[in-house]
Amino acid sequence: MYKAVIFDLDNTLLNYSISERESMKRTVEEHEISQEEAFIWDDFWGCFQRVNMQYWNDRNKAGHHILEVLEYSFRDTLSELKLDHSASQVLAGRYWDTFCHTCHFEQFAQDLLSTLHKNYKLAIISNGIGEAQRSRLAAGEIDHYFPYSAPL
Template structure:
C-alpha cells in the first residue's frame, strides 16, 4: 500500500531517527565519571528510563515545567535507588547532560539510507518536543540536517505534540497541506494521534517492537517505509 499525493514527510527526531537511548547512556557514562557517581550506568538507566518517560508524558501535557523535568527525573531516580545526591550535584548533572548529549551522534539503523531514499521525491521535515537548544545540534552533529527543509520544535511553537497548533505551524512553515503530508514517529499519542487530528496521514514507528494492533500502518524498521512511500 503506497500513500498517494504525499509531498511532505514529517519525522519525529528522538527514538525515530536519532538513537536517543544509546546517546543518552553514553552521556550518563561521561557525566557520572565527572561527578564521581559510583554507580553502574545500566543500573541507573533501568530505574531512570521509566521515570524519564513519565516526566515527558507530564511535560507534553503541561503538568511539569522544562526545569522540573530536567531536575526531577534525576532526583527521583536517585531517590528510587536510595542513593543520596546533593541538589548541587543534581543541578550539575542536569546541565552537563544537556551539554554533552548532542556530542554523541548515533542514529537508528537505516536512518541515512531512508532519508537518501526519500529526499529526491519528498520534502522532509522534523517536528519535535525536544529542547530547542539541543535538537538542532543533534541533527548537525549526526550529519542529517542537510536532508530537512524545516525543523519545528515545541518551544518555538509554544505547544507540544499532540497539540494541533504545532502541526499547523509545521505545515505553514513548509507551505504544505494536511492532505499532502504524512507523519512518522514513535509516540502514538504525540506523533500519530496528533498528526491524525491535524489531518495528516501517519505511520507509527514501533521503536520498542511491541507489534500492537494499530489503526495506522506501523513499521519496525525505518527501511520499511519503502512499502508506503
C-alpha cells in the same frame, strides 16, 4: 506523486535509546558517581528511567522546563538509591548538554535521507524538545535535509 516525506525523529531516523544511555553513562562517569561503592549502573539506570518518565509525562501540566525534569529525576533517583543527590542540578545540565550533542543513526537512515532528499522535501514531526532535536540533527550533519523549521 508525492512531494514530501515526513519522519518521526527518535527511534526512526536517530536511535534515541542509544543516545540517551550513552549520554547518561558519560555523565555519571565524568561526575564520578559511578565510582561510588554503592553505585550499580543497572539499578541506577532502571530507577532513573522510571522516575524520569513520571516527570516527563507531567512536565507540561506542572510547567517544568526540561532541565527541571532532569534535575528532579537525578535528585529522586540518587535519593532512592541512597546516593548523594546534592549535584542534581549540575548533573542535569551536563547530561542535557551531552545528549543534545549526541547523534546515533538508525540503520540505513543516512542513506535513506540522502536518496530521498534528491526528489522530495523532507520534514520531521517530533514530540521531543526542539532544542535537542535541532542540535542532534546538526551533530549528525543532517540538518540541511530539513531546512524548514517550526517551533517545537
